[in-house]
Amino acid sequence: MTDTSGSVTASLPIRTDMDLAWVRQHVRQAAAGLGFGLVDQTKLVTAASELARNTLVHGGGGQVESTVLGAGAARGLRLTFSDEGPGIPDVERALGDGYTSGGGLGLGLGGARRLVHEFSIDSRPGEGTAVTVVCWTAGAPRQREESR
Ligand SMILES: Nc1ncnc2c1ncn2[C@@H]1O[C@H](COP(=O)(O)OP(=O)(O)O)[C@@H](O)[C@H]1O
Numbered sequence: 001m002t003d004t005s006g007s008v009t010a011s012l013p014i015r016t017d018m019d020l021a022w023v024r025q026h027v028r029q030a031a032a033g034l035g036f037g038l039v040d041q042t043k044l045v046t047a048a049s050e051l052a053r054n055t056l057v058h059g060g061g062g063q064v065e066s067t068v069l070g071a072g073a074a075r076g077l078r079l080t081f082s083d084e085g086p087g088i089p090d091v092e093r094a095l096g097d098g099y100t101s102g103g104g105l106g107l108g109l110g111g112a113r114r115l116v117h118e119f120s121i122d123s124r125p126g127e128g129t130a131v132t133v134v135c136w137t138a139g140a141p142r143q144r145e146e147s148r
């Protein structure tokens with residue numbers, strides 16, 4: 001039996017630069033607590049840091065919800081970054097390396113996707129954006145979901 005439903009274990013605001021630091025700390029602690037190794041912790045923290053910054057800078061602020069998942073012996077951490085900002089008109093373009101709508105390096109979204117096991121974007125112009133990522137502990141299902 002596989003149970004990937006999970007339940008929200010934390011919801012953190014993303015409104016200020018200080019909040020970005022709290023998000024990084026939360027993700028590091030949650031990943032360590034689930035038994036992720038140092039390298040995997042750092043991958044997830046790096047992805048979370050980029051996505052949280054996008055929520056703040058491009059989305060005008062929002063929140064992240066963190067959920068612990070179980071699938072057999074494996075454990076996972078799911079993070080959903082959401083905002084009610086302008087949305088992303090062309091998601092494929094935004095995922096491309098080097099694309100920025102202003103001022104950035106344009107590596108955050110595509111980079112984050114490469115650092116996690118599952119990645120999806122739900123974005124509606126004028127309504128907002130939700131980016132969900134999942135990382136599993138070793139031995140876990142490694143299917144890549146790149147839907148949106
Ligand atoms: N939460 C968001 N809301 C609106 N647009 C976003 C959001 N996240 C990313 N984007 C868009 O995707 C582009 C690429 O994001 P990213 O790769 O992180 O590059 P950067 O942040 O350096 O511009 C951004 O420039 C922006 O146009």
Ligand SMILES: [Mg+2]
Nearest residue numbers: 054104108109
């Ligand atoms: Mg970015």
